[in-house]
Amino acid sequence: MRLTPTTAVQLEGDAATCVEDDFTVEPYTENCRRVCARGEHLLVGVSPGNSYFSVDLLARLFAWAHRRFTAVDVVIPDTALVHTQLALGHEAKRAHQRSREECNRVHNRVVRAWSQAGLAAAPQRWHRLSDFTDHPRYQALLRQAEDAVTHASPLREACLQTSRTVLASRKPGASFTDEQIEKGAQYVVAELPFIVDTPSILGVPSSVSFYHRPAAFIREVVSARCGLSPAPNQGCALIRPRAVAGNVPQPRRATTS
Incomplete structure (x- = not known):
């Protein structure tokens, strides 16, 4: 599926910002733009504790995505969230319990939004990260990602900074040790395989x-x-709702449930 002739395009750096119906699509690179134009598959990661992903917004996103892409999958990072809970100081049993409860709520939100979008139930498209625990390709890519952040690099620092931001949003005013920040960064590292090669993990063409x-x-x-x-055949894009009367949903601080 290719961009429609009416799509507005504004060049930004290496790629382009494409206004499509209710959403803007900002590919990160020229190759990402080409993969977007193929329109074969979209992977939506829905983060727990992020009220940005309301049922209404997800329903709009899912409806738009199914018009724009041939197939859509959702991943909820349940096992990755455990790293965040451990970094916040919870004991292992409690960290797993809190992560499970939070991700169950997110899963239910995804299911409601999918239905609200008028789509037939597709549980085979609603994944939890724990589904990939024994997935050979995901695990191989995860090991590569873990190796890539072992030594000082801009990627390692970006992962650590993301960890700092997430931990601070969940526990405002708290100070975190280097060990806690390292633990929290494992959440980010667990997502990297889907930035590197989703097609080989999910068996899609792009x-x-x-x-x-x-x-x-x-x-x-x-x-x-x-x-x-x-x-x-892997692309990444910033996809956000178009402004409606100057009002675009903004990410809000994560909850500490």
Whole structure:
């Protein structure tokens, strides 16, 4: 599926911002733009504790995505969230319990939004990160990602900075040790395989990984300067609702449930 002739395009750096119906699509690179134009698959990661992803917004996103892409999958990072809970100081049992409860709420929100969008139930498209625990390709890519952040690099610093931001949003005013920040960064590292090669993980011809706000760790991966190199059929894009009367939903601080 290619962009419609009415799509508005504004050049920004290496790629373009495309206004499509209710959403803007900002590919990170020229290759990402080409993968977006193929329109074969979109991967939507829905983060727990982020009230940005309301049922209404997700329903709009899912409806738009199914018009724009041949297939859409959702991933909820349940096992990755455990790293955040541990970094916040919870004991292992409690960290797993809180992560499970939070991700169950997110899963239910995804299911409601999917239905609200008028789509037939598709549980095979609603994944939890724990589904990939024994997935050989995901695990191989995860090991590569872990190796890539072992030594000082812009990617490692971007992951650590993301960890600092997430921890601070969940526990405002708290101070975190280097060990806690390292633990929290494992959440980010667990997402990197889907930035590098979603097609080989999910068995799709090409894929675009969706993000709703700019992320330095994505920029580092797509630059291929960090020891990780995205597959040619892997794209990443910043996808956000178009402004309606000057009002665009903004990410809000994560909850501390």
